[in-house]
Amino acid sequence: MAETVNITVNGTQHSKEVEGRTLLVHFLRDTLGLTGTHVGCDTSSCGACTVHINGKAVKSCSMLAAQADGKSITTIEGMANGDELHPLQESFREKHGLQCGFCTPGMIMTAADLLNHNPNPSETDIREALEGNICRCTGYHNIVEAIKDAAEKMAVPA
Amino acid sequence: MLPNTVDYYRASSVSDALNVLKANPDAKILAGGHSLIPAMKLRLNSPSMVIDIANLSDLNYIKEEGGNIRIGAMTTHGQIAHSSLLAEKLPLFTETADVIGDVQVRNMGTIGGSIAHADPSADWPAALLAADASIVVTNGDETRSIPATDFFVGFFSTALEEGEIITEIQVPVPATGTKMTYQKFMQPASRFAIVGCAAMAKVENGVVADVKVAFTGVSDGPFRDGNVEAAISGKTTTAENIASAAAQAASDVNLNADHYADEDYRQHLARVYAKRALSAVCG
Numbered sequence: 001m002a003e004t005v006n007i008t009v010n011g012t013q014h015s016k017e018v019e020g021r022t023l024l025v026h027f028l029r030d031t032l033g034l035t036g037t038h039v040g041c042d043t044s045s046c047g048a049c050t051v052h053i054n055g056k057a058v059k060s061c062s063m064l065a066a067q068a069d070g071k072s073i074t075t076i077e078g079m080a081n082g083d084e085l086h087p088l089q090e091s092f093r094e095k096h097g098l099q100c101g102f103c104t105p106g107m108i109m110t111a112a113d114l115l116n117h118n119p120n121p122s123e124t125d126i127r128e129a130l131e132g133n134i135c136r137c138t139g140y141h142n143i144v145e146a147i148k149d150a151a152e153k154m155a156v157p158a
Numbered sequence: 159m160l161p162n163t164v165d166y167y168r169a170s171s172v173s174d175a176l177n178v179l180k181a182n183p184d185a186k187i188l189a190g191g192h193s194l195i196p197a198m199k200l201r202l203n204s205p206s207m208v209i210d211i212a213n214l215s216d217l218n219y220i221k222e223e224g225g226n227i228r229i230g231a232m233t234t235h236g237q238i239a240h241s242s243l244l245a246e247k248l249p250l251f252t253e254t255a256d257v258i259g260d261v262q263v264r265n266m267g268t269i270g271g272s273i274a275h276a277d278p279s280a281d282w283p284a285a286l287l288a289a290d291a292s293i294v295v296t297n298g299d300e301t302r303s304i305p306a307t308d309f310f311v312g313f314f315s316t317a318l319e320e321g322e323i324i325t326e327i328q329v330p331v332p333a334t335g336t337k338m339t340y341q342k343f344m345q346p347a348s349r350f351a352i353v354g355c356a357a358m359a360k361v362e363n364g365v366v367a368d369v370k371v372a373f374t375g376v377s378d379g380p381f382r383d384g385n386v387e388a389a390i391s392g393k394t395t396t397a398e399n400i401a402s403a404a405a406q407a408a409s410d411v412n413l414n415a416d417h418y419a420d421e422d423y424r425q426h427l428a429r430v431y432a433k434r435a436l437s438a439v440c441g
Binding site: 003019020021023042043044045047050053056057058059061062063064066067069110113114129131132133134 | 160161162163164165166168188191192195196198199200207208210212236259260261262263265266347348349
């Protein structure tokens with residue numbers, strides 16, 4: 001049975017028909033073509049599919065698109081301001097916070113949630129916040145460095 | 159598409175959810191969905207319909223009333239972890255909520271959904287048992303309050319009857335001076351408890367009184383460990399007394415075994431974590 005969902009993604013309102021079983025991540029990738037949100041596992045463990053729903057980090061593989069009806073979603077595509085990268089994106093680039101890049105969208109969305117409510121996180125805060133995101137290049141060290149760097153950049157008004 | 163075909167229904171109220179559930183006995187209630195959706199993706203569960211109750215804001219609250227803490231079933235783990243009321247009155251709950259899954263899971267998963275699912279390695283059951291919680295359930299006609307000790311009946315099994323849903327968790331406000339803790343050895347990817355031990359105790363004149371110790375992950379369901387409780391109750395808080403009480407842990411239960419921890423190792427871990435928990439609450 002098809003469901004009509006009204007979902008705002010990166011500021012744009014979408015009204016679409018979805019099957020009841022459609023996962024949010026598939027709605028984002030296949031229906032809207034926003035393929036920046038990745039699927040890295042099928043057991044809700046890896047965090048590559050992390051997006052923000054009403055400002056909070058969630059795993060878009062573990063919810064139905066229908067559950068997001070009426071909600072506002074931000075994906076990695078919504079982070080940059082035109083050609084200007086988000087400070088987290090800039091810091092991941094500068095600090096080599098990615099190797100293959102597969103986990104990066106999820107890492108950045110989780111980090112953005114952390115910095116929203118904790119603008120000056122300790123290294124422990126950062127590592128705990130990343131509990132739900134797995135990097136298989138073992139790049140955690142530089143990911144943590146990148147998030148620290150972004151926090152510093154965001155604290156100083158340009 | 160990972161899950162099987164399913165009809166989605168967004169409930170407008172508890173009674174609406176109950177009516178639709180009555181008309182569709184194969185339907186499942188969808189709370190935060192962080193147990194049910196993963197199970198549906200693996201096709202371990204393929205309900206004909208999901209009834210979404212996550213948006214029922216009248217099931218989302220944390221308050222103190224008449225000597226009880228009352229938590230609405232749709233309150234998320236994250237909301238509980240950040241509750242200043244619970245940090246002050248029932249820190250066992252903030253401590254437990256804070257180690258459930260990861261940030262993303264805590265932002266969606268709910269206390270009601272978790273206990274209805276009753277995963278034998280979930281964190282909430284140990285905390286609810288140690289805190290003497292009751293679970294309020296309704297079928298629309300009748301509302302009943304089930305003590306946690308009667309609610310969890312075994313492997314993914316609860317005392318919930320068909321056509322009932324959980325509306326609230328109630329916990330008597332612990333007496334002033336009561337200490338409490340949740341200690342957990344977790345599976346590193348799923349972050350479920352291989353062994354989780356919740357404990358509450360009050361020390362009066364150097365003697366342990368009113369002690370409760372509960373485990374999750376150890377057996378096919380969560381349980382209060384009467385042997386540990388009896389062994390430390392009325393005793394002084396020496397390291398020796400704590401060690402000998404903890405050594406009684408998980409003595410007469412069916413022990414879980416999987417590729418992370420066999421029976422002997424799980425029992426050993428239960429004793430280690432009982433000692434840590436007792437040391438924390440008997441200090």
